[in-house]
Amino acid sequence: MDVTLRFFATFRDAVGQKEVGREVDPGTTVGELLSALEREYDGLEGELLADGEIRSQLNVLANGRGVQYGDGVETELEDGDTVSVFPPVAGGASDAVVPNTDGQ
Amino acid sequence: MTDLRLSATQLERYSRHVIMDEVGPEGQARLLAGSVLVVGAGGLGSPVVQYLAAAGVGRLGIVDDDVVDRSNLQRQVIHADGDVGRPKVESAREFVDRLNPDVTVEPHELRLSADTIATLPDYDLVVDASDNFATRYLLNDYCALEGIPLVHGAIYRFEGQLTTFENDGDGPCYRCLFPEAPEPGTVPDCATTGVLGVLPGTVGCIQATEAVKLVLETGEPLTGRLLVYDAMDMRFDTVEVRQNPDCPLCGEEPTIESIHDVAYEGRCTLSAD
Numbered sequence: 001m002d003v004t005l006r007f008f009a010t011f012r013d014a015v016g017q018k019e020v021g022r023e024v025d026p027g028t029t030v031g032e033l034l035s036a037l038e039r040e041y042d043g044l045e046g047e048l049l050a051d052g053e054i055r056s057q058l059n060v061l062a063n064g065r066g067v068q069y070g071d072g073v074e075t076e077l078e079d080g081d082t083v084s085v086f087p088p089v090a091g092g093a094s095d096a097v098v099p100n101t102d103g104q
Numbered sequence: 105m106t107d108l109r110l111s112a113t114q115l116e117r118y119s120r121h122v123i124m125d126e127v128g129p130e131g132q133a134r135l136l137a138g139s140v141l142v143v144g145a146g147g148l149g150s151p152v153v154q155y156l157a158a159a160g161v162g163r164l165g166i167v168d169d170d171v172v173d174r175s176n177l178q179r180q181v182i183h184a185d186g187d188v189g190r191p192k193v194e195s196a197r198e199f200v201d202r203l204n205p206d207v208t209v210e211p212h213e214l215r216l217s218a219d220t221i222a223t224l225p226d227y228d229l230v231v232d233a234s235d236n237f238a239t240r241y242l243l244n245d246y247c248a249l250e251g252i253p254l255v256h257g258a259i260y261r262f263e264g265q266l267t268t269f270e271n272d273g274d275g276p277c278y279r280c281l282f283p284e285a286p287e288p289g290t291v292p293d294c295a296t297t298g299v300l301g302v303l304p305g306t307v308g309c310i311q312a313t314e315a316v317k318l319v320l321e322t323g324e325p326l327t328g329r330l331l332v333y334d335a336m337d338m339r340f341d342t343v344e345v346r347q348n349p350d351c352p353l354c355g356e357e358p359t360i361e362s363i364h365d366v367a368y369e370g371r372c373t374l375s376a377d
Binding site for chain 2: 008009010018056057058059061064065066068069084086087088089090091
């Protein structure tokens, strides 16, 4: 069956794409999918799961609902599901945190 | 709640508000009697300050400890070339003074911390227009514990995230969505990654809209919803945000009972002591 993955912010950078389609076996769980993604993309290794659970610094949605409110990593995917993975972002005000590299 | 009468000048200035049933003279009087704390006078804070001042929100607190840098001017539209090197709160106050004499700006040139936040006067609501996780988690925890509505907005390159926490006792809060901050350095800031100049304009305008609605007590705030904006695809997605029973702040067995319990530099988790 087919699922669609959507990545936001830093995960988008790590994957190099906003949206990825994947074919998975029926009964595949969110945890199995995330684990496969970590193996597939170097930039995602260790970023999605910690001790088999979804890391607390990111949010994973299956069809717009946070999986942590349901069965978490055990959430079973269904054909046509969209899974969105996004981190918190902080930007907004100044940019004085990191000095400019041109010396000014 | 208020017997404030609008002057002839105010009736003219705010006529396009007053003419609408949803605002009317009572709503405008409510705005003039209202107070909002804007944390950050940068990319997000600029449009927030502009529109809240234009709307006649009577008391605007502005928190920022930074000075204007020339690289800010691509997006921080209340500051001008001649302001480079000046405190942002001063530049912001001058902007508002020129725009609307009905608005009193209270500049707070400081870095928010668990200690300094207690020194600020009370405001009806807070707009988070900051640029770092320490301030964001501090504001979330403080506003949730004190029951102060908080309008959240954040940006990254071409993306924005927005939501409103009414903090009326039912949750959710930011920690329901992201229980703790990423490790320092893992999520880059605007200086390292860049940001499309107009992006914070869009996000800040939505934050200002939420703030005005909250003061007016009208409409449906972004409560329980995270609005995710993708400027490149020009796409808005709405994501449900529910109160998390395991939330360390507003869950069933909270571990954070005071902002002094938390070490805000780093991952914003409980102090190790």
